[in-house]
Amino acid sequence: MSSSLPSSFEDFLEHNLTNIDASNPTIPDSCYICHEELDATHQASQITGIPDCSHIFGRDCLVTWVSSNNANRNSCPMCRTTLYVQPLSRQDEVNRLDAALDTMPARWNTLEGRTPQQLHDAQRQGEEILQQHQEEFMQSTEEVLRMSEEVLRDIGELRRRLEGVTGRQVDERPQPHLQNDGEPE
Ligand SMILES: [Zn+2]
Numbered sequence: 404m405s406s407s408l409p410s411s412f413e414d415f416l417e418h419n420l421t422n423i424d425a426s427n428p429t430i431p432d433s434c435y436i437c438h439e440e441l442d443a444t445h446q447a448s449q450i451t452g453i454p455d456c457s458h459i460f461g462r463d464c465l466v467t468w469v470s471s472n473n474a475n476r477n478s479c480p481m482c483r484t485t486l487y488v489q490p491l492s493r494q495d496e497v498n499r500l501d502a503a504l505d506t507m508p509a510r511w512n513t514l515e516g517r518t519p520q521q522l523h524d525a526q527r528q529g530e531e532i533l534q535q536h537q538e539e540f541m542q543s544t545e546e547v548l549r550m551s552e553e554v555l556r557d558i559g560e561l562r563r564r565l566e567g568v569t570g571r572q573v574d575e576r577p578q579p580h581l582q583n584d585g586e587p588e
């Protein structure tokens with residue numbers, strides 16, 4: 404029963420959306436999405452070749468929907484049947500975050516012997532990586548949250564080491580230009 408879904412909304416639009424003539428009696432009176440009449444000016448289009456869904460919408464409205472940023476954009480607005488496989492862009496983002504984390508100094512296994520300034524820099528770089536990627540994600544996923552927790556753990560480890568080295572408590576968020584703060588040698 405595994406009929407494979409379109410791999411993207413472009414794929415869906417190309418192969419699974421069939422225009423229906425305005426005179427066809429199966430066409431509903433109005434578009435479910437915009438509630439305008441389905442006629443020559445609002446082309447009726449039927450979902451075809453997708454298991455369990457053959458709903459009809461105004462073509463323009465459905466194109467707008469499946470190519471939107473809505474989290475449910477790959478499902479039928481009427482019956483929620485999945486229409487195409489979500490692209491992997493978010494997975495790509497996760498992979499990028501993973502690669503960025505590998506460059507984080509806290510992941511180096513050579514923290515021993517580093518100066519407080521170097522530890523400070525490492526902590527700040529980790530927080531910057533975390534902040535940058537959190538801002539890039541419009542919506543968090545469990546995967547991203549898990550990775551963020553990893554970074555926070557790494558930052559916490561740096562903080563503990565810093566406190567051990569400097570003998571005083573490290574600020575929750577270091578200010579920029581710590582170099583001028585007169586750290587002990
Ligand atoms: Zn419409």
Ligand SMILES: [Zn+2]
Nearest residue numbers: 456458479482
């Ligand atoms: Zn449907």
